[in-house]
Amino acid sequence: MTLTEKILARAAGKSSVQAGDNIWVNADVLMTHDVCGPGTIGVFKREFGKTAKVWNRERVVIIPDHYIFTADSKSNRNVDILRDFSREQNLPYFYDVIDDPNGQWKYDAAKGNLKRQYGSNYAGVCHAALPAKGHTRPGEVLFGTDSHTCMAGAFNEFATGIGNTDAGFVMGTGKLLIKVPETMRFRLEGKLQPGVMAKDVILHVIGEIGFDGATYRAMQFDGPGVASLSMDDRMTIANMAIEAGGKNGIFPFDSRTAEYVDARTRLNGTKASYEPVEADAQQTFVYELVVDLDKLEPTVACHPDPGQRKKAKDMGATKLDRAYVGSCTGGKTSDFVEFARVLRGKKVVIDTFGVPATPDIVRDLQSTRWGDKTIWQILEDAGVRMTENAGCAACLGGPVDTFGRINQAGLKCISATNRNFPGRMGDKESQVFLASPATVAASALTGRITDPRDV
Numbered sequence: 001m002t003l004t005e006k007i008l009a010r011a012a013g014k015s016s017v018q019a020g021d022n023i024w025v026n027a028d029v030l031m032t033h034d035v036c037g038p039g040t041i042g043v044f045k046r047e048f049g050k051t052a053k054v055w056n057r058e059r060v061v062i063i064p065d066h067y068i069f070t071a072d073s074k075s076n077r078n079v080d081i082l083r084d085f086s087r088e089q090n091l092p093y094f095y096d097v098i099d100d101p102n103g104q105w106k107y108d109a110a111k112g113n114l115k116r117q118y119g120s121n122y123a124g125v126c127h128a129a130l131p132a133k134g135h136t137r138p139g140e141v142l143f144g145t146d147s148h149t150c151m152a153g154a155f156n157e158f159a160t161g162i163g164n165t166d167a168g169f170v171m172g173t174g175k176l177l178i179k180v181p182e183t184m185r186f187r188l189e190g191k192l193q194p195g196v197m198a199k200d201v202i203l204h205v206i207g208e209i210g211f212d213g214a215t216y217r218a219m220q221f222d223g224p225g226v227a228s229l230s231m232d233d234r235m236t237i238a239n240m241a242i243e244a245g246g247k248n249g250i251f252p253f254d255s256r257t258a259e260y261v262d263a264r265t266r267l268n269g270t271k272a273s274y275e276p277v278e279a280d281a282q283q284t285f286v287y288e289l290v291v292d293l294d295k296l297e298p299t300v301a302c303h304p305d306p307g308q309r310k311k312a313k314d315m316g317a318t319k320l321d322r323a324y325v326g327s328c329t330g331g332k333t334s335d336f337v338e339f340a341r342v343l344r345g346k347k348v349v350i351d352t353f354g355v356p357a358t359p360d361i362v363r364d365l366q367s368t369r370w371g372d373k374t375i376w377q378i379l380e381d382a383g384v385r386m387t388e389n390a391g392c393a394a395c396l397g398g399p400v401d402t403f404g405r406i407n408q409a410g411l412k413c414i415s416a417t418n419r420n421f422p423g424r425m426g427d428k429e430s431q432v433f434l435a436s437p438a439t440v441a442a443s444a445l446t447g448r449i450t451d452p453r454d455v
Contacts, residue, residue, distance in 0.1 A: 132360060155260070188221060212245045232333070413425060
């Protein structure tokens with residue numbers, strides 16, 4: 001069996017499964033957020049009763065993160081709905097925007113969008129917060145009401161996005177009917193060269209198979225090249241499995257996985273035990289591709305979908321209006337380090353926005369020094385508009401006052417986020433080009449798409 005099949009067989013209480021089997025699996029964690037949480041709660045109460053209790057209060061994780069720092073009253077109210085439900089259910093893992101458990105969330109537009117407006121328990125983007133808070137464990141099953149839940153596959157678990165109806169059912173029963181996906185294998189060999197990042201790996205892969213090339217399939221990334229990838233790298237790659245239509249992305253377990261998970265569960269007091277899976281010697285794949293990391297180059301996904309792959313060095317004629325680094329995919333500490341490495345001592349020539357994924361990352365950037373300046377200061381000195389309000393921000397567009405949102409037709413933005421369908425970051429007539437933080441930085445310096453190796 002493959003890695004995905006191994007996990008699903010265990011979760012179903014079966015000795016083995018194969019692609020195409022329909023099985024009931026037990027969930028280890030259910031995650032929801034402010035966009036889908038109210039709908040999920042509504043389904044749960046409609047189907048199980050207004051006084052029903054969730055199947056396991058220790059396994060429900062609620063993380064407001066999408067439409068948070070906006071004056072839109074309906075968005076603010078969504079967070080209040082999550083708070084009311086978490087208090088009613090006595091849920092220990094609700095990462096509220098405010099500290100008052102009986103309060104109401106209201107964004108203060110007068111304070112602006114650069115300075116912190118959240119409490120001590122706020123966790124930021126759910127996909128980055130889940131591992132940081134110790135909720136991603138090898139061998140487990142994670143369901144989340146967000147398509148990029150597959151990011152947690154970096155930790156050797158089956159993680160996939162589900163809709164509100166399925167989530168409401170899981171909330172009440174702890175189970176879900178799943179069809180075992182076929183597995184596509186991507187064997188990674190070699191090591192990334194300077195200027196090339198994990199984002200270039202997944203953009204290359206999606207370019208090879210197309211933005212629908214992995215529809216309802218597991219994307220298994222293995223091979224000797226995995227050892228050279230950090231956990232941040234693996235998260236970036238697994239996160240965008242959905243951009244090829246994948247049911248999930250998954251990596252093997254190794255010492256790096258154990259080091260990260262053990263540290264985070266210990267730090268947060270979350271469940272520390274887990275049982276990783278190893279693939280069998282004999283596995284059945286529907287597709288196989290060898291990816292030579294040594295030969296990859298900085299890559300860009302062009303408008304209007306992530307499958308429109310080109311090399312950055314061939315796109316110098318494409319002029320830009322905006323650059324953006326952030327989101328679960330491109331807003332991690334390591335992403336901003338590479339962003340700053342390119343920008344250090346230079347000035348951007350187009351509007352450039354930086355949105356860290358979590359408050360912990362904000363603290364990392366504001367405390368880590370290169371010489372006499374912090375990374376945060378280096379970025380601000382380069383002309384980057386950095387916000388302390390970690391969250392999804394313009395990655396998902398959002399209300400018109402969302403930080404970094406594209407509100408003007410025809411603007412071209414290069415972004416380290418994960419999706420570029422028309423209207424994804426705002427105006428439907430805008431264009432978004434996906435790239436690594438290094439390529440975004442180089443392009444922000446020139447005002448056109450630029451290979452970071454050239455700067």
